[in-house]
Amino acid sequence: MECKFIIKVKQERAMAIKGGLFLYLLTLAISTACVIGGAPFSRKSFPDGFLFGAGSAAFQIEGAAHEDGRGLSIWDTFTKQHPEKITDHSNADVADDFYHRYKEDVRLMKEMGLDVFRFSLSWPRILPRGKISGGVNPLGIKFYNDLIDELLANGIKPFVTLFHWDLPQSLEDEYGGFLSPKIVNDFIDFAELCYKEFGDRVKYWVTMNEPNTYSMNGYANGLFAPGRCSNYIGNCTTGNSATEPYIVSHHLLLCHANAINLYKQKYQVAQKGEIGITLAATWIVPINQTSESRMATSRAIDFQFGWFADPVTYGDYPKIMQATVGSRLPKFTKVESQLLNHSFDFLGINYYTANYAANDPYSNTVNLSYTTDNHADLTTEKNGIPIGDVTPVSWIYVYPRGIRDLMLYIKEKYNNPAIIITENGVGDANNSSLPTEEALKDNLRIRCLRRYLAYLLESIKKGVNVKGYIVWAFLDDFEWIAGYTERFGMNFVDFNNGLKRYPKHSAYWYKKFIAR
Secondary structure (H helix, E strand, C coil): CEECCEEECCEEECCCEHHHECCEEECCEEECCEEECCEECCHHHCCCCCEEEEECCHHHHCCCCCCCCCCCEHHHHHHHHCHHHCCCCCCCCCCCCHHHHHHHHHHHHHHHCCCEEEEECCHHHHCCCCCHHHCCCHHHHHHHHHHHHHHHHCCCEEEEEEECCCCEHHHHHHHCHHHCCCHHHHHHHHHHHHHHHHCCCCCEEEEEECHHHHHHHHHHCCCCCCCCCCCCCCCCCCCCCCCHHHHHHHHHHHHHHHHHHHHHHHHHHHHCCEEEEEEECCEEEECCCCHHHHHHHHHHHHHHHHHHHHHHHHCCCCHHHHHHHHHHCCCCCHHHHHHHCCCCCEEEEECCCEEEEEECCCCCCCCCCHHHHCCEEEECEECCEECCEECCCCCCEECCHHHHHHHHHHHHHCCCCCEEEEECCCCEECCCCCCHHHHCCCHHHHHHHHHHHHHHHHHHHCCCCEEEEEECCCECCCCHHHCCCEECCCEEEECCCCCEEEECHHHHHHHHHHCC
16 A cells, blocks of 8 residues: 655745734645555545544643632642653643633634544533532533534534543542542533533533543553552552552443433433543554464453453453453443443544563562553564554554554454544654744654554445544643653644644645545
8 A cells, every 4th residue: 555645835924813823824735645556545535424533632732720610630639749750740730721722723623624623521620529519610611612612613523522531639539539439420410411511512422531541550550640559560659550440440431331321311312412432442463473472462452452342342341351350350230231231322442553462471470460460461572673663652653554453353343333533643752942844844643644544444445334533633732641742733832932833734634635
């Protein structure tokens, strides 16, 4: 498969728009001499009604952390109490200031021609104390109503995630957040409030983003908020890596199932929307063709992806997890299992990279942890050769065929569900010494996006039911523990000069690709 592109650029400063924001509009012709099997490759190659968009998350872009009644989230606390765990010791108090600049950013989205904009709702902005009984913040409701209306007025569909990791700190303080079953009722109340306030206009809902990542990084290795793990696993003051990731995931799944059930029983018919869940999925390849490596690969996929995909499809955890984890793995009641069974209209998939897997029969059996329960050794190299193209982001190796192989795997194992790629992309290193003009030349991102799209199209032609593709990310933003050291956006944000936005070359490539 061959796919070439040429970008000819003339940069001109555009007129200043409200708030002093300047755009560098590239008045250009982007020629996508992009061919697969002799046929042009563009939006027209995809099925009618296929959605193209870009994504974000509330904590990563909104800022306004202490304004208009917003409460604290566990990530506000984590970044302030453990700045050493953030690469540049930064926080998201201001981030991209999307809270104040959303109208200008929606203009950028319209200029790009996006069908959908994926964003999340900040639970502590809507419910500062985490609970309905603690009071609803009218200014938080107003912000999201205004954002949704602005998107629709510009022909862009809102694609809304209820929970993208920013749990209200008050619930963490009161009962341990997702460690407690009490979280289920509070999450249901939050979800219902959102359905009531926004569901008349929101047609795409995601209950939660990457709950598998949330559990692993927050409770197994302690890298993410709330930073819990066993002391033999990471630098944590409290936690249990052998049990807490499984307890948290169990409650996340029950939150998801109940929120889905509520929507379907009470709101879906009138509001005519669709609802799903987004899971992180790293494609995993056997390091060799021995039976041991193939079995290790299967275990690794089940422990990462099947951990959530099996319950929301079949109502229970993968059998290998049940056998390996034993009594540390919570059990669903019959009613809970029925509630989970096929609990989505579409499956959101976040795909970035791939690993090799080898059998690891000597995993620690004393200091137990979710991180070693799969008895698989995951690596990014084989015989010194990386699995994919190296990128400035240490954990991302560009392995485009993985998105096709993953789609085919899901098709076969999970009965060919409707799928929307809710995140896919690549990051650049933030080089503050690089002139803005040079920073906009993100050719790596263009190469990656077109290769991913080509392999995604190949999976569709093989019968996979993919309905949409959302690039991560719309803007450079606060990238969790990487802070501002990594840039995933198709639009450059100048963090040193008033947060001005400038479309990168990839924004114009994507605009050309998805043009109607």
